[in-house]
Amino acid sequence: MSPASRYTYLGPEGTFTEAALRTLPEAATRELVPMVSVPAALDAVRRGDAGGALVPIENSVEGGITATLDELAFGEPLMIYREVLLPIAFALLVRPGTALADVKTVTGHPAAQAQVRNWKAEHLPEALWESAASNADGARLVQEGRFDGAFAGEFAAPTYGLEPLATDIHDAANATTRFVLVGKPARLAAPTGADKTSAVFWLRDDHPGALLDLLQEFAIRGVNLMRIESRPTGEGLGRYCFSVDAEGHLTDRRVGETLMGLKRRCLNVRFLGSYPRADEVAPKVGRGATDVEFTGASDWLNRTLDGRG
Numbered sequence: 001m002s003p004a005s006r007y008t009y010l011g012p013e014g015t016f017t018e019a020a021l022r023t024l025p026e027a028a029t030r031e032l033v034p035m036v037s038v039p040a041a042l043d044a045v046r047r048g049d050a051g052g053a054l055v056p057i058e059n060s061v062e063g064g065i066t067a068t069l070d071e072l073a074f075g076e077p078l079m080i081y082r083e084v085l086l087p088i089a090f091a092l093l094v095r096p097g098t099a100l101a102d103v104k105t106v107t108g109h110p111a112a113q114a115q116v117r118n119w120k121a122e123h124l125p126e127a128l129w130e131s132a133a134s135n136a137d138g139a140r141l142v143q144e145g146r147f148d149g150a151f152a153g154e155f156a157a158p159t160y161g162l163e164p165l166a167t168d169i170h171d172a173a174n175a176t177t178r179f180v181l182v183g184k185p186a187r188l189a190a191p192t193g194a195d196k197t198s199a200v201f202w203l204r205d206d207h208p209g210a211l212l213d214l215l216q217e218f219a220i221r222g223v224n225l226m227r228i229e230s231r232p233t234g235e236g237l238g239r240y241c242f243s244v245d246a247e248g249h250l251t252d253r254r255v256g257e258t259l260m261g262l263k264r265r266c267l268n269v270r271f272l273g274s275y276p277r278a279d280e281v282a283p284k285v286g287r288g289a290t291d292v293e294f295t296g297a298s299d300w301l302n303r304t305l306d307g308r309g
Contacts, residue, residue: 003051004051005029005030006032006050007030007031007033007050007051008032008035008042008049008050009032009035009055010034010037010055010056011033011034011035011036011134011137012134012136012137012140014135014136014152014153014160015135016088016135016177018034019153020084020179021054021084021179023084023086033050038067038071039071041053042055042072042182046076046078052081052181052182053182054084054181054182055071055180055182056111056179057072057179057180058177059111059175060172060174060175061114061115061171061175069229072200072272073200073241077185078183078185079183079186081182081183081273081275082181082278083178083179084179084181084278085179085278086178086179087175088115088175088177089167089169089170090115090116090135090151090152090169091151091157091165091167091168091169092149092150092167093149093150093152093156093160093163094142094149094162094163095143095161098148098165100165103124103148103149104128104148105127105128105130105148105149106120106130106147107132107138107142107149108135108150108151108152109132109133109134109137112135112151115170115172116151116169117171119169119171123166124149130147135150135151135152136160139152139162142160143161143162154167178278180275188250188273189275189276191249191274192276194277194279194280194282195248195275196226196246196247196274197248197249197259197273198243198246198273198274198275199244199246199272200243200244201214201241201266201269202233202267202268202269203241204265204267211242214242214262215228218246218258221258221289222285222286222288223246223247223255223258224283225244225245225246225247227244229244230243231243247283248274249274250274252291253291253294253295254289254290254294
């Protein structure tokens, strides 16, 4: 297959990321290539070795996946085209014949630890935890005998010759991880009416109310923020950028004018994409924020300038 027909993902085989990727209809016609890390998956797209990469970006327990947020904010520009929401429940995978009393060491992705902490405290209070590059990589390490158990998806057990000793493990009900399909920047797809726009912006200078000033760009135009997270820029303590998801599509007047406002006032703005929401929920657009009202106000201004107001 050509590189454009290849999708990379956070591997190895058996990760939740692979499970999420396989829910996409186009995955059936793509070559799916596991990578050792989020940066490796995204760099394959940047080099032109793959047409897209699916990576985790947020979970409902721990929040943003910092490796993904930072790669999208600071690496060579990429754009989000799709998102996938995957309910998450873990299994404790062990080598055949292992009893719960035999489990002295466990592993899994760092994001998994927060989602199984209470279960582990109740059932394996003395077991030592050491993080793995991914949950499936933890399963591989158990297969190799380096750990007694791994918290991973139950579906990973056959791949690594393991058995689920316990299943449906999750401290938080309805735990969900959000994944995004990322590719090189290109023309936006048409809006669906239930879209999300992602961006990163940098403060021009630090002063009281600096972030509030920029958030008002969203508020006064009726744009609802779905997520905002600060990330250090690496330029010194107290220097941050802000990663956001907002309801709507860039072609919506309220969204486009918000980003133009940020562009005027920020040191830098990086647009990360407008794409369909996985939950297909349409935004509730308040009075004065519809495209019709934006267009009407613009027409009124033009008539006024022409003396026809």
